Amino acid sequence: MPADVEFMIRESRNWFARSPLKKLQYQDLNKAINNGKMPQNLVQLVKTRWLAWARAIEVILQQWVELKQHFTNNCLQFEAAEPSEKCVLARKLRDCFSEQNYLLLLFLYPITAELNRINLKFHSSDAEVAPSGTKITALSIHCVGHFPIWRVKWANFVVGS
Numbered sequence: 001m002p003a004d005v006e007f008m009i010r011e012s013r014n015w016f017a018r019s020p021l022k023k024l025q026y027q028d029l030n031k032a033i034n035n036g037k038m039p040q041n042l043v044q045l046v047k048t049r050w051l052a053w054a055r056a057i058e059v060i061l062q063q064w065v066e067l068k069q070h071f072t073n074n075c076l077q078f079e080a081a082e083p084s085e086k087c088v089l090a091r092k093l094r095d096c097f098s099e100q101n102y103l104l105l106l107f108l109y110p111i112t113a114e115l116n117r118i119n120l121k122f123h124s125s126d127a128e129v130a131p132s133g134t135k136i137t138a139l140s141i142h143c144v145g146h147f148p149i150w151r152v153k154w155a156n157f158v159v160g161s
Contacts, residue, residue: 001053005104006045008096009056012067013042015093022074029073030066039063054112057105068097 016023030039040063043056060067071094075087 001108002104004096005101005108008093008101009042009053009060010045011089011093012060013044013056015089016042017044025073026066026070029070030063033066033069039066052116054109054116057109057112061102061105061109064097064102068094071097 016026027038031037040059042063043059045053045056071090074090075094
């Protein structure tokens with residue numbers, strides 16, 4: 001996961017977790033944009049549970065426009081007052097909500113969701129290892145077929161095995 005995308009997902013959630021006022025401002029903005037609908041809570045990332053990141057990515061994608069607008073509004077508020085550490089963080093988060101990162105998350109979401117689904121199958125009490133292993137291989141081949149840079153890494157992995 002690129003560092004700036006990880007930062008965006010982690011710090012977007014932390015932004016609201018540390019301040020009830022910011023959370024209320026965001027809820028008001030979200031309700032205004034979405035006809036009174038309350039936003040879903042952003043998902044906390046855990047470094048050791050990277051397979052569970054699919055849900056965090058999904059929620060960010062669902063609220064992309066609202067989050068981008070919220071951080072833009074906060075930058076304007078902070079710039080009108082004295083610059084502070086909050087202003088720097090708001091600006092960094094606003095800048096993270098770029099088209100490039102949006103496209104990257106759209107690309108990563110189905111991959112992380114599938115990996116998470118396969119991981120959950122391995123953890124179920126009636127897990128069938130062979131079919132899950134087959135799905136992992138199929139997912140790997142699918143990715144290698146669509147992303148040329150992965151072909152080299154896959155070839156090195158297969159040859160090195």
